[in-house]
Amino acid sequence: MYLHTPIHTLPGVGATRKAAYNRMGIFTAEDLLYHFPRAYEHRGDVHMLAEADDPALRASRVATILTVSTEPRVSRVKGRMTLCKFRAFDDSGTCEITFFNQDYLRNTFAIGSTFRFFGKVEANGKGRYTMTSPAYEPYVEGRSLPPLFPVYPLTDGISNKMITGHVAACLSLASTVEDDLPEDIRAAEHLCTVGYALREIHTPTDFQSLHTAKRRLAFDEFFRFALGMGTVGRSARITGAPVCRVSDHELDAFLAALPYRLTGAQARALSDIRRDLESDTAMNRMLVGDVGCGKTVCAAAAMYMAVRAGRQAALMAPTGILASQHAADLLPIFASLGIRGALLTGHTPAAQKKKIYAALASPVPAERLDVIIGTQALLSEGVAFASPGLVVTDEQHRFGVNQRATLSEKNGNAHLLVMSATPIPRTLALVMYGDLDVSRIDEMPPGRQRVDTFVVDESYRARLDAFIRKNVAEGGQVYVVCPAVEETAESDTDAGEDKSLLPLGADFAEGPTAPSDPPLKAAVQYAAELQSRLPDLTVAFVHGKMKPAEKDRVMTDFAAGKIQVLVSTTVIEVGVNVPNACLMLVENAERFGLSQLHQLRGRVGRGTRRSYCVLLRAGGGETAKARLEVMRTTYDGYRIAEQDLAQRGPGDFLAPAAGVGIRQSGGFRLAETWSDAELMNHAFLHARELLADDPTLAAHPGLRAEVERMYSQAGNILN
Numbered sequence: 001m002y003l004h005t006p007i008h009t010l011p012g013v014g015a016t017r018k019a020a021y022n023r024m025g026i027f028t029a030e031d032l033l034y035h036f037p038r039a040y041e042h043r044g045d046v047h048m049l050a051e052a053d054d055p056a057l058r059a060s061r062v063a064t065i066l067t068v069s070t071e072p073r074v075s076r077v078k079g080r081m082t083l084c085k086f087r088a089f090d091d092s093g094t095c096e097i098t099f100f101n102q103d104y105l106r107n108t109f110a111i112g113s114t115f116r117f118f119g120k121v122e123a124n125g126k127g128r129y130t131m132t133s134p135a136y137e138p139y140v141e142g143r144s145l146p147p148l149f150p151v152y153p154l155t156d157g158i159s160n161k162m163i164t165g166h167v168a169a170c171l172s173l174a175s176t177v178e179d180d181l182p183e184d185i186r187a188a189e190h191l192c193t194v195g196y197a198l199r200e201i202h203t204p205t206d207f208q209s210l211h212t213a214k215r216r217l218a219f220d221e222f223f224r225f226a227l228g229m230g231t232v233g234r235s236a237r238i239t240g241a242p243v244c245r246v247s248d249h250e251l252d253a254f255l256a257a258l259p260y261r262l263t264g265a266q267a268r269a270l271s272d273i274r275r276d277l278e279s280d281t282a283m284n285r286m287l288v289g290d291v292g293c294g295k296t297v298c299a300a301a302a303m304y305m306a307v308r309a310g311r312q313a314a315l316m317a318p319t320g321i322l323a324s325q326h327a328a329d330l331l332p333i334f335a336s337l338g339i340r341g342a343l344l345t346g347h348t349p350a351a352q353k354k355k356i357y358a359a360l361a362s363p364v365p366a367e368r369l370d371v372i373i374g375t376q377a378l379l380s381e382g383v384a385f386a387s388p389g390l391v392v393t394d395e396q397h398r399f400g401v402n403q404r405a406t407l408s409e410k411n412g413n414a415h416l417l418v419m420s421a422t423p424i425p426r427t428l429a430l431v432m433y434g435d436l437d438v439s440r441i442d443e444m445p446p447g448r449q450r451v452d453t454f455v456v457d458e459s460y461r462a463r464l465d466a467f468i469r470k471n472v473a474e475g476g477q478v479y480v481v482c483p484a485v486e487e488t489a490e491s492d493t494d495a496g497e498d499k500s501l502l503p504l505g506a507d508f509a510e511g512p513t514a515p516s517d518p519p520l521k522a523a524v525q526y527a528a529e530l531q532s533r534l535p536d537l538t539v540a541f542v543h544g545k546m547k548p549a550e551k552d553r554v555m556t557d558f559a560a561g562k563i564q565v566l567v568s569t570t571v572i573e574v575g576v577n578v579p580n581a582c583l584m585l586v587e588n589a590e591r592f593g594l595s596q597l598h599q600l601r602g603r604v605g606r607g608t609r610r611s612y613c614v615l616l617r618a619g620g621g622e623t624a625k626a627r628l629e630v631m632r633t634t635y636d637g638y639r640i641a642e643q644d645l646a647q648r649g650p651g652d653f654l655a656p657a658a659g660v661g662i663r664q665s666g667g668f669r670l671a672e673t674w675s676d677a678e679l680m681n682h683a684f685l686h687a688r689e690l691l692a693d694d695p696t697l698a699a700h701p702g703l704r705a706e707v708e709r710m711y712s713q714a715g716n717i718l719n
C-alpha cells in the first residue's frame with residue numbers, strides 16, 4: 001500500500017463506501033491520514049460504577065474497567081432483533097451490559113476477561129448498573145490503553161468504528177509522507193516530524209504528544225497559508241489604467257454637496273486616492289478605519305473623480321441591505337451633481353437589469369450610467385462597462401484575493417479601492433493584504449459619543465427588560481445579538497452535552513477541563529420570549545439561515561423604525577447603518593471575539609442618541625470576565641484586535657480567508673482553533689524569509705505542490 005493507493009482498495013471499502021469517502025474529499029490513503037478527528041473521547045479517565053450514582057456523571061459517557069462474570073446470553077425479541085446480555089463488575093458494583101444484533105459477541109466476552117468499556121452508565125440502585133452498546137477494548141493489567149479515542153467527522157454510510165479501522169490500516173504510511181518543511185525551520189521551531197504528527201493526531205499516546213502533533217500540523221497550515229498568500233494573485237502592478245485627473249475646483253464642487261466637512265483623516269485618505277487615480281498604474285489600495293469613521297464618502301469622492309474624468313465607477317457591497325443603503329445615501333448626492341447612477345442587486349427585476357446592463361455598456365456617453373452600486377450581482381456576466389475607471393469594494397474581507405485580482409483586469413485595468421472596517425492585527429494584515437497600499441482613517445467625525453459599555457452577569461437580567469423598554473420609550477431602537485445556533489457535526493456518538501468529548505481544537509495540554517456551559521439562547525426562541533414579555537413593543541428576528549429576501553425585508557423594516565427590537569445572530573455584523581439604534585445587547589458575550597464585539601458595538605452610537613452596549617456574560621468564569629473588561633475600557637479597534645489575537649488566537653481573523661476558499665477545502669483544520677499567536681507569527685516570518693529567497697517556490701517543489709493543493713481546491717490560480 002502507498003500513500004496514493006485509492007481508498008477503495010482498503011479492506012471493506014466497496015463502491016458505496018468509496019462514494020461516501022469521496023463525498024468527504026477522501027480519495028487516497030493519504031487523504032485519510034489528513035482527515036483529522038474532530039474530537040477525542042477521554043477514555044483514560046476511568047470511573048468506578050458507583051460514581052454513576054452521582055447524577056452529574058450520568059449524562060456523560062465514561063470509561064469503566066469491568067470483568068465479565070456471566071456467560072453472554074443471546075435472546076430473540078420482537079421479530080429479527082436479538083439481544084446479547086451479560087454481567088460484568090468492578091469493586092463498586094455489578095453492571096448488566098446489553099448489545100443488539102451482535103450475536104458473535106458471545107465469543108468475545110469470556111467469563112473472567114476484563115475490558116475497558118466506554119458508554120453511559122445507568123444506576124438502578126443497590127449497586128446494580130446497566131450499560132447499552134458500550135465501546136469496548138480488551139484490558140490487560142499493567143498494559144495501558146490509549147487515553148484518547150478519536151472521533152471523526154462522518155458522512156452517511158461511514159461509521160466512526162469503520163473509519164478508525166481504515167485509518168489504522170493506513171497509519172504505517174505516515175512515516176512515508178514526505179516532510180516538505182525545510183529542516184532548518186523544523187529545528188528552529190522545535191517541531192516534530194510530519195510522520196509523528198500524523199500518527200499522534202489519530203492515535204495519541206497522551207495529551208502531550210497530541211499537543212506536539214497539533215502544533216506541527218497547525219504550523220504547516222499557517223506556513224502554507226502565508227506562502228500561498230504570498231504567491232496567489234500577486235501579479236505585477238497593472239499598468240495602462242485610465243488616468244483620472246480632476247481640478248481642485250471640480251473636487252470642491254463635490255465636497256460642497258456634502259452636509260459636513262471632511263475630517264483631517266478623511267482628507268488625507270482622499271489625497272492618497274487622488275494621487276493613485278492620476279497615475280496610469282492601477283490603484284490597488286485598501287481604505288481601513290473603524291466602523292463609522294466615514295469611509296463611504298471617501299469612496300464616493302473617488303467615484304466622483306473617475307466620473308468627472310469621463311469614466312464609470314462601481315461600488316460593490318457584500319449584502320443587498322448594505323448596497324441599498326449606499327445607494328440611498330449616495331445616489332441623491334450624485335444626482336445633484338448631474339451624475340447618473342443606479343442600484344443593481346440580486347433582487348433587481350429582470351427587465352430593470354436589462355436596462356441597467358444596456359446603460360452601463362452604452363457607447364453613447366449621454367445615455368451611459370456613470371455610477372453603479374450593487375452586490376456581487378455586479379460580477380455577473382451581463383455587466384460590462386463602456387468606459388470603466390474605478391471599482392470600489394466595501395467590507396473587502398468578504399471577497400477573495402482572486403476576485404480582487406481579476407476585478408481590475410476584467411474592467412479594463414480599472415483602479416481598485418477596497419474598504420474594510422475589520423481591524424486586522426498587523427502580522428496577519430501583512431500576509432493577507434500585503435500587496436495593497438493602505439490608507440487609514442484614524443479619526444472619527446466630530447460629535448460622536450462613546451458608546452457606554454457594561455459587562456454584566458445573570459443577576460442583571462431582571463433589569464434588562466426595563467432598560468430595553470426605557471430606550472424604546474425614548475424613541476430609540478434596540479439590537480439583541482445571540483450566538484449563532486451551532487450545528488453539531490454528525491456523529492454516531494451522542495455528542496452535545498457529553499463532557500467526555502474533547503474537541504480537536506481544545507488545547508488540553510494540561511488535561512481536560514469540563515466547565516459546564518450554559519445553554520445558548522437561540523435567536524428565534526429568544527425573540528418569541530422577549531416579545532411575550534414586552535407585548536407592546538415590536539420584536540423581530542433575523543438569523544443566518546433565513547432567505548436573503550426575508551432578511552432584507554426585516555432589516556429594511558428595522559431601518560425604517562417599524563421594528564423596535566431586533567434579535568439576531570451576528571448577521572448584522574457588517575456595515576448596517578441605523579442611526580436611531582441606541583442599545584446593543586449581546587447575550588453570551590463570552591462566546592464572541594473582542595473584535596466581533598467591537599463591530600457589534602459599532603452598530604449603535606451612530607446618531608445623536610446616547611448609546612449603550614450591554615455585554616451579558618453567562619459563563620466562562622473569571623477569564624471571560626477579564627477579557628470582556630477590555631471592551632469597557634478600550635474603544636480602539638486595532639488595540640482590541642491585537643488583544644483578541646493574543647488571547648484567542650488567530651481563528652477569528654482567519655475566517656475571512658474563507659473568501660479564498662481555504663476553509664472549504666479543508667486547508668484550515670487546526671489553524672482556526674489554534675490559540676497561540678506566537679506559532680502563527682513564526683510561521684509567517686519563516687514564510688516571508690523563504691519567499692524572499694525563492695519567490696515562486698521553484699526550489700521547493702514539494703512545498704509548492706502542497707500550497708498549490710491548498711489553494712487550487714479553492715479555485716485560485718498560482719503565479
Ligand code: ADP
Nearest residue numbers: 260261262263290291292293294295296297445
Ligand atoms: P464607515 O467608515 O463605517 O463605512 P460611514 O461611511 O458609513 O462609516 O459613515 C458613518 C456616518 O458618518 C455616516 O452617517 C456619514 O454620513 C457620517 N460622516 C462621514 N463623514 C463625516 C464627517 N466628516 N462629518 C460628519 N459626519 C460624517
Ligand code: MG
Nearest residue numbers: 295296394575
Ligand atoms: Mg461602511
